[in-house]
Amino acid sequence: xxxxxxxxxxxxxxxxxxxxxxxxxxxxxxxxxxxxxxxxxxxxxxxxxxxxxxxxxxxxxxxxxxxxxxxxxxxxxxxxxxxxxxxxxxxxxxxxxxxxxxxxxxxxxxxxxxxxxxxxxxxxxxxxxxxxxxxxxxxxxxxxxxxxxxxxxxxxxxxxxxxxxxxxxxxxxxxxxxxxxxxxxxxxxxxxxxxxxxxxxxxxxxxxxxxxxxxxxxxxxxxxxxxxxxxxxxxxxxxxxxxxxxxxxxxxxxxxxxxxxxxxxxxxxxxxxxxxxxxxx
Amino acid sequence: xxxxxxxxxxxxxxxxxxxxxxxxxxxxxxxxxxxxxxxxxxxxxxxxxxxxxxxxxxxxxxxxxxxxxxxxxxxxxxxxxxxxxxxxxxxxxxxxxxxxxxxxxxxxxxxxxxxxxxxxxxxxxxxxxxxxxxxxxxxxxxxxxxxxxxxxxxxxxxxxxxxxxxxxxxxxxxxxx
Numbered sequence: 260x261x262x263x264x265x266x267x268x269x270x271x272x273x274x275x276x277x278x279x280x281x282x283x284x285x286x287x288x289x290x291x292x293x294x295x296x297x298x299x300x301x302x303x304x305x306x307x308x309x310x311x312x313x314x315x316x317x318x319x320x321x322x323x324x325x326x327x328x329x330x331x332x333x334x335x336x337x338x339x340x341x342x343x344x345x346x347x348x349x350x351x352x353x354x355x356x357x358x359x360x361x362x363x364x365x366x367x368x369x370x371x372x373x374x375x376x377x378x379x380x381x382x383x384x385x386x387x388x389x390x391x392x393x394x395x396x397x398x399x400x401x402x403x404x405x406x407x408x409x410x411x412x413x414x415x416x417x418x419x420x421x422x423x424x425x426x427x428x429x430x431x432x433x434x435x436x437x438x439x440x441x442x443x444x445x446x447x448x449x450x451x452x453x454x455x456x457x458x459x460x461x462x463x464x465x466x467x468x469x470x471x472x473x474x475x476x477x478x479x480x481x482x483x484x485x486x487x488x489x490x491x492x493x494x495x496x497x498x499x500x501x502x503x504x505x506x507x508x509x510x511x512x513x514x515x516x517x518x519x520x521x522x523x524x525x526x527x528x529x530x531x532x533x534x535x536x537x538x539x540x
Numbered sequence: 541x542x543x544x545x546x547x548x549x550x551x552x553x554x555x556x557x558x559x560x561x562x563x564x565x566x567x568x569x570x571x572x573x574x575x576x577x578x579x580x581x582x583x584x585x586x587x588x589x590x591x592x593x594x595x596x597x598x599x600x601x602x603x604x605x606x607x608x609x610x611x612x613x614x615x616x617x618x619x620x621x622x623x624x625x626x627x628x629x630x631x632x633x634x635x636x637x638x639x640x641x642x643x644x645x646x647x648x649x650x651x652x653x654x655x656x657x658x659x660x661x662x663x664x665x666x667x668x669x670x671x672x673x674x675x676x677x678x679x680x681x682x683x684x685x686x687x688x689x690x691x692x693x694x695x696x697x698x699x700x701x702x703x704x705x706x707x708x709x710x711x712x713x714x715x716x717x
Contacts, residue, residue: 274673276680303704305709309674311652312659318578319566320707325556328582332589361713478717 262294269299271304274318298332301328312538323527324495327460330492334426334458368416375412413438426459433465442473460492467498473520487514493525500528500535543598549589554583555601562676565607569671570613572660580616592682610686658708666701673698674696688689 268285277285288296298329382405395499413435420432433453436446447470454466473479483502490496496518503511515532518524524532543551560581567577567584587608588595595604659667672678672686680698684691 267695270698270702271680271695274677301706305655305702305706306674308651308655309659309670312656313646314675315568315574317560317564317581318574321560321578321581324578324582325560325585326553328586329549329552329589332586336549342675 262292264292264295266298269295270302272299273302293432295415314387319527323525326492327494330460331426331474334460336341368419372412372416375405375409379409394508414443416447417446421449421453426462429453429457429459429462430465433469435460436469437472442476444478447473447476447482448460449480451479451486454482454486455489460494463492463495464498467502471502471505474502480506480508480510484508484510484514487511487516493528496525496528497531503536507539512536530536542595544592550586551555552589555588559602559605560585563605564678566606566609566671567613569659569675570664570668571616576616576620580609580612584614589595600682600685602678603649603682605674605684606678607688610668614658654717655705655709658705658712661708662701662704669694670701670705676687 268277269289272282272285291297321325334491382398382402386402417432420435421427423429425430431500436442437451446455450466450470453520454463456467457463467483468480470483474483483499487496487499487503490499500515504513515536518532519529563584564577564581564652568574573578584605588605591608595601629670658672666688666691668687669683672683673680678686680691680694684694687694689697
């Protein structure tokens with residue numbers, strides 16, 4: 260016996276897809292038809308059993324990853340839109356053009372830099388291959404001048420890269436610091452400003468890493484401690500907790516405690532900071 | 541979402557908060573792979589950000605989200621086909637770690653496991669409509685918009701999918717006994 264009733268209506272009862280009158284109509288039919296009743300019952304059992312299939316929770320780092328993605332996305336759109344629109348709004352086209360020139364990467368810098376290195380290399384070669392004589396003093400002096408010029412050049416390049424609207428150029432700028440042998444106040448200040456103010460979380464993380472190399476410098480240490488309360492991104496906060504622990508910086512305890520008072524602090528960061536405080540004190 | 545579209549990107553955080561769990565569930569049931577599901581989850585939100593201008597506000601946000609999620613899954617499956625041999629570690633861990641509890645619980649658990657296996661064996665097309673309607677609680681009209689087919693076609697697909705699932709499940713049960 261085959262019931263000719265439209266059986267596609269039966270599943271509609273399961274997930275409540277019917278209006279009251281429609282449902283009634285189907286129920287009336289099912290009450291009188293054993294075949295359809297059987298099918299409906301089987302469907303119902305299956306449907307209930309499906310509910311018992313568990314759905315795993317998303318892993319714990321999901322939110323952090325999402326926020327990092329959102330930050331990066333926001334900063335990348337900021338970088339492409341804001342400088343030009345801002346400049347257009349406030350200043351005339353002449354200044355806009357100049358600003359653009361300032362912010363775009365200039366290959367001239369790179370060429371000048373490599374030329375300078377070649378000259379420095381030739382100078383060094385001359386100095387080494389030449390037999391020691393009365394001129395040595397003068398050569399050393401020249402070399403010292405050249406060396407300072409090179410390092411000034413690097414510094415200038417780093418600073419101009421740090422102003423670049425593209426995050427990857429700024430990261431390049433930060434990585435230049437590893438080539439500058441002696442860091443002066445200007446470099447440290449530029450790095451600390453980037454650490455506290457850069458819109459992109461990745462740039463801030465790289466800057467933090469670069470700064471850790473100069474942790475022997477008391478200004479750097481002080482700057483890092485002060486930066487704890489300025490950071491909003493959980494990634495940077497967590498990285499700072501690690502750095503402070505590595506440096507055994509006891510001055511960090513107070514800002515960390517203040518950080519813990521923030522209500523919306525990320526739970527993972529909270530754990531990390533608490534662990535850091537415990538190990539520092 | 542309309543606020544996100546007009547430039548308030550922080551509102552995306554709110555949407556993430558509200559929808560990331562069900563969306564993760566959908567991705568997981570479609571692929572059975574936890575890590576890949578998390579990657580895809582981020583990917584769906586990234587694509588929604590990027591193509592926020594295409595959200596018209598006519599349909600519901602949910603249908604738009606699942607529509608994008610389907611495309612992400614398709615891309616993922618293309619990639620997996622190119623580089624096979626990725627296994628979900630947690631899956632193995634679960635198999636190793638399965639302990640024995642009371643008989644009744646075990647019985648129920650086995651039933652659920654068998655059903656899950658049947659669900660995995662379904663054709664993607666059938667699995668999709670079942671997941672959307674059973675786990676994501678989407679109405680048939682919404683599913684129709686996600687899949688870009690008529691509501692009547694959804695009705696037929698759901699009916700066919702349930703019957704296929706029943707068949708696969710019974711097959712598995714009788715093989716065991």
